[in-house]
Amino acid sequence: MNKKVLVTGGAGYIGSHVVRQLGEAGYDVIIYDNCSTGSAESLLFGELIIGDLADTKLLYQVLSQHKFSAVLHFAASLIVPESVARPLDYYSNNTRNTLNLLECCSLTGINKIIFSSTAAVYGEPEQIPVTELTPTQPINPYGRSKLMSEWLIQDYAAVSNLNYVILRYFNVAGAEPRIRIGQISPNATHLIKVACDAALKRRSELLIFGTDFSTPDGTAIRDYIHVEDLASAHLDALRYLEKGNQSEIFNCGYGAGYSVREVVERVKAISETDFPVIEAKRRPGDPACVMAESDKIRQVLNWQPKYNQLDTIIATTLAWEMRKKAKQNHLVSRIF
Structure with missing residues (x-):
């Protein structure tokens, strides 16, 4: 079985923990990241390609060169107050760049994607705790940009052979137990x-x-979730798709x-x-x-x-x- 995967945003906080677990599980990992908030120092496995999802020429070249079995898509902006102040930046980096990725996946025949989404798509839910069937009513541009990305993935999957797992994160914190990697962004607001x-x-x-x-x-x-448990959810999702299972959406919280x-x-x-x-x-x-x-x-x-x-x-x-x-x-x- 082909075990080569692309991880967008893999040099970031959550992505780097997933890359480490993928490497330890025997996957061949290529990381595509512009390192605007991530760092090569966080990567314990894999090969880093410095690139932006807005650069569709480079993105297509990378996807064409490698025979990826799946893409794990983390690259995004994620600070809620910033999204309120700069909404166009969030729709550009989160939503439009997801569209770029899907178009390149379509052209290169990649049919499995795991998408990093957020509990922000639920907005102010009327019932707690929220389930995957809770209405999605985001109250900020960050949540809306992520929900729009979910819709892009779902709509494309409906007319293609793409299978997806969308993981809606709750509040992520913690560091790898051996304390080799953790959150590095100096502007983190968590x-x-x-x-x-x-x-x-x-x-x-x-x-x-x-x-x-x-x-x-x-x-x-x-609801806080340890980054290691969140990372393991991605490997579980990847194995789920590798078995040919149908597309699904999952909450990731405790x-x-x-x-x-x-x-x-x-x-x-x-x-x-x-x-x-x-x-x-x-x-x-x-x-x-x-x-x-x-x-x-x-x-x-x-x-x-x-x-x-x-x-x-x-x-x-x-x-x-x-x-x-x-x-x-x-x-x-x-x-x-």
Whole structure:
């Protein structure tokens, strides 16, 4: 069986963890990434090709040169407030570039795709937890750009031999257990990462955006998933498609929600530090509560998460950020 796969955006946070698991599973991996937010340093396996999905000439050349059995598509912009401020950038990078990829897959005969989607497609769901049948009503350009990408994939699959798995992520955090790779983006806005930065004194304070949500403590509630468990879901999805199974959509979360205040308190406890917490206004496009119903992925793909504890997610994030800090301090000491 052909085990060569293309991973777009594979040098990024989630993509690099999937690349590592693919490499360990014996896949031949080619990574296509413009490295605008990712880095070659995050790649423990595979061959990196620096390229943008907007460059359809290069993309077609890469797909033509290699006989890929499948594409795993991660490349995207993903910061909600930024999408509100710069919607055209998000439709361009997320939606139009997915169209570019599908067109090149069509021309080169690639008929399996795993798409990195988001729980943001659900918007402000009326019922919690959300299932894959929950109406999709995104409330920000990020969520809409991803939902439009889902529609592109589904519409093309309806008239071709393309089979897909769409994975709708909830809030991703954590780092690889051996702490070799983790989140590297300096502009990351994810709560657990930002709180760990505050614990390590990289930030003078932590901002809580919104304390007037309709939740028990007034702060937003999210379902957090460890990046390693999310990565394993992609390998399960790939094996599912390799067996000739039909296209599907799956939620990727644990079905457990934690408020912003709860997460902050756990970060303080695990790091054994305290840091100032400042209450601020809500950010545009933030829903009050989003939690996953994950029965479908567990039953259909036999997905079995191993790191589904909030403390584990926080501890690996903190360990990764401490490793980064130590490495930066070492570099500074060498320079001076």
